[in-house]
Amino acid sequence: MSRGDRLSLAHFWVAILAFGAASAMAFMQALSRASLDLPWRSAKLYYLSVTAHGVLMALVFTTFFIMAFGYVVVSRTLDQEPSGMKLAWAGFWIALTGTVTAAAMVLAGRATVLYTFYPPLQAHPAFYVGLTLVIVGSWCWGAVMLLSYRSWRATRRDQPAPLAMHGMMATVIIWFIATIGVAAEVLLQLLPWSLGWTATVDPVLARMLFWYFGHPLVYFWLLPAYVIWYTVLPRVAGGKLFSDPLARLVFVLFILFSTPVGFHHQFMDPGVSAGWKLLHTFLTFAILFPSFITAFTVTASLEVAGRMQGATGLVDWIGKLPWRDPLFSSVALSMILFAVGGIGGAINASFGMNAVVHNTAFIQGHFHLTVGSAVALTFMGAAYWLVPRLSGRELELGLLARVQPYVWFVGMMLFSFSNHITGLMGMPRRIYDATYGGSTVAAAWKGLTGVSAVGGLFLFASAGFFMLVMIGTGLAGKRTSVQPIEWAEPLHPVAGRRTWLDRYWVWAAVAIGLVLIAYAYPLWIHLQMPRFGSPGFKPY
């Protein structure tokens, strides 16, 4: 095993274990919401598990998986060891220390503040320190990615970057721009305040900084999934990538529009004027465009694959695709769920209309289709494909791996659709009990919370299958010779020279310009206003 692969695998295993722990938390919540009286059920445990699920899934599983995948892309598309192996391992240990610290605080009940940790809810300082370390570890990763690209580029002045690396460069740039916000929030506001060095914080400022980070965080999750859709899926399906240049354009558009959109998470906030919210709304709709292109290109690539397998009719190419391959079925099903989730996202972003769904169950229904399916299911599929190739072991329990994506799909349909509906009926998200003292309005949600719990059961079974396959493969998979990792080739030969789409400094500079337009002035106005801070509260 090469040093680069060992590095990737270490990150994969942290991601997989975090996923397993977070899934168990989710299962408890689904049963709790359905008001099933189980012996361990308590409000304290429920809100604790919501926090642990959010932190472990949204911040730990995703970040470690993306770090792992980034190193795979460097090793296997640039054909070189990541530059700065010491820095890379330092990043791993820093992020792991941070994860353990933050998770210990959450599980000890000292940080039941949810993964958004809005002040003036106050967590133990070690929780904030832990999260900071996760971010610092990810910065080490980002630096290694940039150094690796630079050393590759130094000897290949005119060559276009491999498409997978292009996508990961976009991911890294977005991550560096985005994390400035959460770093400022934690280091300037929350950490000194939780240590008692400052008495109060301004909660709206904290929310502005958090959501400056919180929406591009979504694209930090999504872009590596898109890299898999563009550069792995067509090959596994037995076809070719329909359009290489449009795929490159998509990643550049994400660099530009990922960040200046955060106010669409704060539509219902006081203290932020409507004009700025409207500007962010328009920019949010701009970011639908690259996802529309992705839907076309990836679907067209699959049609190419079906036709290369002999399909000739209008839709029979769908049947020619390898639906029994766990990577293929994971990604294809995740794309179907994402199509629905994307439409829901457009609804959430629709300014005034957001009032109908804000902080209702609609929102958890929505993001379990996006991050919980488009991203998580793609990552699971990618793990089936990558872990055997990196570790030189055959996938164990192949039948479970084949069934697992379909179980996830069914579970997510039940969970997500029931939550969309109860959300439209007004049920809030993140509530331990949905009865409201026997209110007749709340009674109408009852049947659907049961459907949601059944969905949770399917999802938990699916997550369990995934964990069994992964742990089985890691511990008992039959040793095989090293298999190559093969990337999709474009249908039409691409230009041999790099184009304007590879000029990352230029795109990063334009992105920062857009961020300044969208954020500098409203932040400045906000800081000029007479404001009153809040002391901390620990009502958990």
Add this chain to the structure above:
Amino acid sequence: MNVELYEKIWMWASGFLIVAFVTTIAVGVAGSALQPPSHVETIDPTKVWNDPRFAKRGVSVDEHGDATVVLIAMMFAFQPAEVHVPANRPVTFRVTSADVTHGFEIVGTNGNTMVVPGYISQFTTTFHTPGEYLVVCNEYCGLSHHLMSAKLIVEAQP
């Protein structure tokens, strides 16, 4: 850059759809001033009970019959816990928090706002259907978050 014909059609169609979405929103904003609650007014969150703007809570109706509802959100209740407002008249809600961040959602309507300490949330709406409405906190605020609710009674006018 070589772009296939079908791709071009798709991209134009996508662009058109996005413009249509944005236009819909813009028309809503310009035509009927449809916008999310975005009031900008600050308050000392440690002194809300004595602040003149919140010392007298509940409903007041002006000479035109328009109502204003003043509420304080706190762990884990709204104060007052029951309010009566007239149907078919503009009702302005003014809400602030005495402790952590809360939500104020009138279930079954589009009345919805965050309630952030240090700030005053304000929005105006009109209820056309008399009856009892459930008001809930929709932002996690602590262990009894799911118990935090109030009643809003919309009364038909004679």
